Every structure is written in structure tokens, then in C-alpha cells.
Amino acid sequence: MEDEPPPQGVSAKALEATLLSALKMLDVGKWPIFSLCSPEEIKLIRQACVFGSAGNEVLYATENDEVFVLGMNCSGCLGTGDMQSTIEPRRLDSLCGKKIACLSYGSGPHVVLATEEGEVYTWGHNAYSQLGNGTTNHGFIPCQVSTNLVNKKVIEVACGSHHSMVLTSDGEVYTWGYNNSGQVGSGSTANQPIPRRVTGCLQNKIVVNIACGQMCSMAVVENGEVYVWGYNGNGQLGLGSSGNQPTPCRIAALQGIRVQRVACGYAHTLVLTDEGQIYAWGANSYGQLGTGNKSNQSYPTTVIVDKDRVVEIAACHSAHTSAAKTQSGQVYMWGQCRGQSVTFPHLTHFACTDDVFACFATPAVMWRLLSVEPDDHLTVAQSLKKEFDNPETADLKFLVDGKYIHVHKVLLKIRCEHFRSVLNNDDEIIEMSEFSYPVYRAFLEYLYTDNIRLPPEDAIGLLDLATLYRENRLKKLCQQTIKQGICEENAIALLSAAVKYEAQDLEEFCFRFCINHLTVVTQTQGFADMDHDLLKNFISKASRVGAFRN
Template sequence: MPKPLESGSISSDTVPLIPMSAGATHMCALTTNGHVYMWGDNRYYQLGNGSTTQSTEPTDTTWGLVSDKVVDISCGYNHTLALTNGGHVYGWGYNGNGQVGNGTGNNQSVPIQVNGLLESCRVVSIACGVNHSMAVSDTGAVYSWGYNDYGQLGLGHQTGQTLPVLITHLDNIFICRVVCGYNHTMVLSDEGKVYMFGQCDGGQLGTGNTALQTIPVQLDNSLGRFLDIASNRATNISAAITLEGRCYVWGQCQPLIGNTRYESLHDIFAVFSAPTVTYESVVLSDLLDNPLNANMDEAFDDRNTSNFKIIVEGKPIYVHKEILRIRCQHFRSLFGNNWPEGEKEELELDQYSYEVYKSFLRYLYTGEVCVAPEDGIELLDLAESYCETHLKQKCVRLIRNGITVDNVIPVYLAAIKFTIKELEDLCFTYSLAHMTRVTQSQACKDMEPKIYKDFITKASEKGAFRH
């Protein structure tokens, strides 16, 4: 019986969190040096620390790995999988359906190596559905275990498994990636072919019907060679992108309307999933990997080292003139010899809110945009006013991933104002997918008559009001 990894304390060389994964009520994050941090609910041992005490702060659950370090993580509803650089898989948490893979139906209080994966099997990809688990080996073989009432294990039957089982229906097909939806699974082969199995009540298998599939079924081969696939435990949506950059989405979502081009699969999920989610973790800034970035972040708003302060809404933000002049043309002009501001020690501004202006100044120090999506429009306006093209692009990406029924019309109007056709088209497509709720929003009712008329006319031409 493989031994569980031992619990360890927080390391002194902790680095920022990179991949993250969320369960129903627990979170898991991984650092660049292989440390796993967990927090949230723990009634089913989701945190892997041997207790059922919940944690409101990230707790190191790395367990003192010596030869291997964790390189990937995935959360199910109440269980978690971790993959090490040695190709080993560990699981813990709720195990009522065998999803931890320890050969029992008992909950697992600490991480334990998954049984049933042969010693010669080196795993390179893992994924969790709600209550099922998947792994892909470096030989292209696929293993599945856990809940199987909808055939999401791809084994040709609907019997759950407490140990990993090889999917023989994928023999002679080299699989390189696996992702899981709520109760369905997608795999991608090295030839760019997509195979799917499991629940299909919302059309998430892309078969043209709603019948569940217990064995892998290939997605329409005429769509082209696929580069990547996406699904998410919280949704019944499937998506894929081809080598040519064409994105496809299917399942419990509105169909693609119009010719809007999406830059990534994240954009697809931002528009078509409910709730709005990302299909996988978004990489966060790793400041400590770059000492210069770390020092710049520490210098921002530091009263002790600053030589200038900007006051917004009566609150000071401490900055350095030299950094602002280097990073921004607006401040190069402002602090020039011909302007009195160049001789002052402070400047009071009232064009933008405190939070947005502080986020702008932080961007000049770190290159990162740290602002809530709902404030993205105001920051976009600032970027346009200050001729900050790179910041403008970051704002557009931020806004794209934060579009909701409540803000889609304000974003749509901002896109028109700043002539961002790509964002305008995205908002229009999103509105078509949620037309009833969007047209009932106050923002839609407050639109200028001409813009409103053009919007309704375009929507009508796309069939939004057909019965």
C-alpha cells in the first residue's frame, strides 16, 4: 500500500502562487517551487492536512517531497489531485465514489499516491470532474476512476471505479491532454483529434443529440485539426480551438453568432458560460522570480522612499518622479521644464477615482493591471487619455473576461467611444446570447436613441427576436 505523504510546514522560500484550482468550497494553489497551498472548507478532508478543520488562509500542504515536486493540481467537487514531476499522482478528500483512487470508498485525510497506475506509467496530464478523475501517461494511454453513472470514465459501462482503469477504447490513439466538465470528459490526441464521452443532456459531447456516451466518440473531423480543448467542472460547456485559431463551443450555452474572433478559450468561457468562469487557472504575476519586479512593487506607494505624492479623493499615493517620467509620456511632459508641476512635491487630481488612478500608477511600476473588471472601463478611459497603448490592450483583455449582463452595455458603449471594434463585437455577441436580460437592464434603457436603434436593428438581423 503506497504511503501517504507527510504534512509539512510553510517553507521560508515561498514564492508566489501560479496555477490555481477551485472545488465547491475549497481552493488549491501551486507555487513555482512545487509547494501546494489550500484553504476553505475541510469537512471531507479537502485540505489534505489530516483534520476536518477549515482554514481561512492558505496552508502549505506540500508534505516534504524530496525527489519529486508538484507540477500540476486539479480540484473536483470535494477532492483534489496533484501531479509530480516524477509522473506520480496523489489524491485526497472526499472519496465516496472512489475518485481519490485509493481502492476504497473512504475519504482520504492526507495525500496518498493513487493506486493502480503501473510503476512504469509516468503521468503527464490530470483532470477532475465533479466526482471523477482522469490521468494521461507519457505513452498516450488514458486512465479513469471515480463516479461513472453517465459513462464519464469512457469504459463502455456505467459502473464506478475506485482504482484507475485503462480506457482500452482509446488503444492505438496517442492522447496528450484531458479535461473534464461536470459529468463529461474530453481528450485530445497528438493528431489534433478530439474524443468525448459521458453526460450529454446539454449537448456537451457535440454529437448532435443528447444521448450519453460510455465510450469515446470522435468530434466532427471536418472542423480541422485541434490545438487545444477546454471544459470546466462547474459547467456543461465544451470548447476547442484549431491550429488556424478558429474557436468552437457547444453544450449548455448559446450558439456562436456573428463573426467575432476570440483570442483564446478563456474568451469563450467568459462569454458563454454561466456562471462566468475560466476553464483553467490564469497564470498570476510571479514577482519574486524577478528581483527587479519585486523591488519595484515594494517601492510603489512607499512613503519612505518617494519624492512625490499624487492626491486623489483626498488620499495620497506616494510615487517617484523619475519612474513616472521613464514609464509615461504624460508625466514626461508634466514634469518638464516648462510646467510648474515639475517643481512641486505633490499634485492633486480629480479626473478619475482613487482606486483606478492608484491602479494606473501601480501599472507604471509593475506592468500589471490590478483593478476589478467593473473599474476596467474607467481605467480604459485613462489609458486612452494618457495615450498608454499597452495599458489599453491590458484593459481590453481585463474587460473581456469580466463581461456580465449588468455591464455588457456600458462596455459596449465604451468600445464604440474608443473605437475598439473587437470589444464591440464581443459585447454584441454576448448580448445576443442573453438578449432578454440585456434589453431589460437599465443601461440598455438609458442608451442614446441612435445607438439603441442601431443595436436593436443589428440584433433583429441576427434573428434575436424570432419566435
């Protein structure tokens, strides 16, 4: 489908300038504290995090990588060197130019920040050694945490009420701070004054995501297993009990389910699976589990968010609120929302989960560092993307299903081994009959953008092309697109395609999906029309994994 033309009376350049301007400015107006900033200051903001016991503190970074703070300054959490509150932005010289990668905060509050270089800085409340500097003195300025983190690049940070956790680029987890319930995972309940690696069951695992509740900790490892430790009085560890856990323990109830991300509320937990489903457990006095009631759950329970695939979950250890965003862009919220208890996921008019916390959470804080990339100029990648199918600059046309696709020979030769060997300098038009127009257009566009835009059914055709042209990365992208679009109706067709094109990871995913939705899948037309050999293998494999047991 072609892009719609701009409205009459508005030039394309003016429209582009308006869009760029919108991209350049973070939409922070929903958080009351930003009313203290001038419109000129807000326009410069690229990253921001509102935090504190009442959402009364904020840290933000500008387009020049300058860092400013504003607000109450409880426990020196603004990092200005004193405990003076401020209604005007104050510059943090020690962090300017550092480029912030991620940030989290505790209840004191204390702040843990990682730079794009992987350095960790902490400041604020420190009565329980949550700053990781070996003392219990409050930190009034950002100080780098280096003990046991030398030569380690930190890529993610998380804070509980008074403990801290970081994830390194090599998949290791380090914790420190308050440990009355085993939340640092050391095996004892003694507070931990400096970062120490969490071992035990995580010793030989590569962790890909971390999160903290008030007094508990979670880690997702690369094979989708979830490990938990710390306070469990509300069942927030998902272990089927309410006893605390001093060392990491795998959630056995999630066996066979691959979790991608975990998010922790005050005393409840959400996880997102690779099939786009949500499971929740823990405290539920405000309906924050989305199960339709207010009963606590100590086992993972499925959360039904319409029929759409979920792509993002959100929770914050200072709130009893949950939120999720679906593949189609719809945002849902449940739990404590402006004092009310919402026990089922409720469709909002918001475009992002961040707005749920700005408008409905108590306190109105941010559940993550909110950021937007500046877009003042076109990068090389953006320039190439813009030139795809541009007849003004192209020197070659593909004719597919009676339609032309305009491309550039030199780019095709640079990007694809197949074209390097078959394209000639005198080629002007090449007819293509082996593949459909949507599939071949998507392939050529991929060479310009590194991305594909296709429904899963067409992605099967592109998978065929990728196999033929030996484009391994494209094969992986096709498999990812197919995974995101799988449903009961098309699961067998996608499984057949995975087998045909020898995509083993995709085959395993589709098989697992079929087993998890066996009753509905076996009633589809696709199952009825299944190839005899494939059906025979499917039944045999399903029997081996116990799918037909009572």
C-alpha cells in the same frame, strides 16, 4: 513575407510601446467581478483565476508577485483568515513573492495552488478533508501541504467538487479528500484525509497530465494512454459502462490513439490526441459532447471541429460547457451556453477559449489560471531573435536563390558545430545551392530563435539539412512540425521522407496516421506514385497490424 510597415503617422517606437502595454495587461474585463477593480489595479495583473459557485471570487497576482483576493469568501475560500466578503482587493501576505505555477478549485469552494518551486498550498472548504491536512476543519489561510509530498515538486493540480489531485515532476499522482465514488483511486470509498500516491495500474507509469470531473479523476501517461477512476453514472469514465471505478483503469477503446491532454466538465470528458482530434464521452444533456444530439455516451466518440487540427481543449468541472481552439486560431464552443444547448461545435468570434467561459458558461468562472508574462525588457534570447537578418550588425551574408540572408559569424560558430569547422574570418558572402531559400533561412533563423517556422512540406527539406549537419534537436522540431501538418493528401510523402531520413518516431507516426485514414490515403496521388519498395513494406506492415481485416 516581410512585416508590414506601421501605419502612417505612427512611429515604430510608439507602436512597439502600445504592443508592450497590451502584453502587460491581462484581458480580464469579460468577467464581471473585475468591475470592482480600478483600471490601475487591472493593469498590474499578471495572473488571475475567477472561481466559486457563481464566479463571485477571484485570486490574482501582480507584476511584483503580490497576491490579492476579492469577492464573497464562501467557506473562507479567499484565504484572508476570516469569512468576511470584500469588494476591495485584500492582500494575501503568506503567498506574496511565491510565484504561482498553477491553481485549481472545488465546489465548496476549496483552493489548491502550486508554486514554481513545486510547493502546494490549500485553503477553503474542508468538510471532506479536501485540503489534505488531516482534518475536516475549514482552512481560512493558505497552508502548505507537506505530508507525503516532502522532496516532491508538484507541477500540476486539479480539483473535483470535493477532492484534490496533484502531479509531481517525476510523473507521480497524489490524491486526497472526498471518496464516496472512488475518486481518489485508493480502492475503497473512505475519504482520504492526507495525500497518498495513486498506484494500481499507475504504479510504473509516468503521468504527464491530470484532470478532475465533479467526482471522477483522469490521468494521461507518457505513451498517450488514459487512466480513469471514480464516479461513472453518466459514462464519464469512457469504459462502456456506468459502474463506478475505485482504482485507475485504462480506457481500452482508445487503444492505438495517443492522447496528449484530458479536460473534464461537470460529468463529461474531452481528450485531445497527437493528431489534433477530439474525443468526448459522458453526460450530454446540454450537447456538451458536440455529437449533434443529447444522448449520453459511455465510449469515446469523435468530435468534428471543422477540418482544422485542434491544439487546445477546455472544460471545467463546475460547468457543462466545452471549448476548443484550432491551429489557425479559431475558437469553438458547445454544450450549455447561456442556458441554451449547443449540440455541435459552434465557431465564435473569440481569440481564446477562456473567453468562452467568461461569456457563456454557467457559472462564469475560469477553466484554468489565466496568465501572461511581462515583457518590459528584451531578454538575451529576444535580443538575438531581433538581430537575425539585420544588415546593420551582420558580418556575413548567405546568398540563396538570389536572395541575401544576413547573419553573425560568432553566433553561428557558437550555435552550430558545422559552422565552427567551415567558417573563416575573412568570409563575407557564402553562396548556398544545396538547399532552397525558405529552408536555409528557416535553419539560420532557428540558430537565433530555437524555433522553426515552415509548412510541413518545406520542413522535409529542413529535416534533410538537420540530418546532414547532425542537428538532432532540429530534427525533432522538424518532425513535430510535420506531425502537426499531416493530412490525407500529404501523408505518403511525409512517410517517405521519414523513411529516407531515418526519423523512426516520425515514420511510426505517419504510418499510424495512414492506417487510421487508410481508405482516403490509398485514393491519393501520393499513394499511386509510391516507391515500389516503400509500398511493399507499407502493405506488409499494414497487414501485420490487421489493417486489411474485414
